Amino acid sequence: MFKELNVFKIAYSMATHAGKRQALVAQNIANADTPGYNAKDIKPFKEVYAQRARPGDMIASRANHLNGGSGADMNWAVTEQRGGSDPNDNSVSLEAEILKGVEVKRQHDRALAIYKSSMKVLRASLGKN
């Protein structure tokens, strides 16, 4: 169990994903009134995590090829939503972005809670509390 602490890696990449998405949501909201701006987003963490480079779960030639993502082998590609419905050719919907922002905040809190509670388990196993 202690050789490869996957739960920390997953929590780390989940928090990284939330951070990247937060920056994009902030950018979209900032440009909500800019003519010709297209809303940007990255894929949900579930999809990004499922699509990470997985060279097989048995043999690992390098440390970062082991199971569990550290974030380096994930696809953080930014997608653009084209075709604005606004008269000024802007495709940002303020309501959708606020909703996405709440989603991001919850995901980030969840990742940190997982990290904290795993840390507690480790501490408990060391006999400290």
Add this chain to the structure above:
Amino acid sequence: MSEFAKSLSISASALQAQSTRLRHVSENISNADTPGYRRKTVPFEAVRDLSADVEKVSVGPVRLDRSDLEQVYDPSHPLADDSGHYKGSNVDLMIEIADAREAQRSYEANLKMFEQGRQMSSSLMDLLRR
């Protein structure tokens, strides 16, 4: 530059742009009765900040609205011409109020994102605390 620092700087640029817009709107409203005043328009532009790889908002050059000035009939006015008309301003209060409301709405949304980015980064820092 971390993602949260990026997020905060983008929100800050947007807050600044929206408040500049609100300033010009109030300038227009206060000059609604000034003869010969043309309303000012503020264009927003997305500017790529290469050092951080983000698109910030900036305010482009302020332009004057070239539409016709309103003709006001008042023969006793010092600026009145032969037909008794003088040129007022081309400010439409309805447009300005709507613009101000939109600026306020966007400002609040950006403030919310700023607050959220700040909260997320401080809860990340709380991990260091026991």
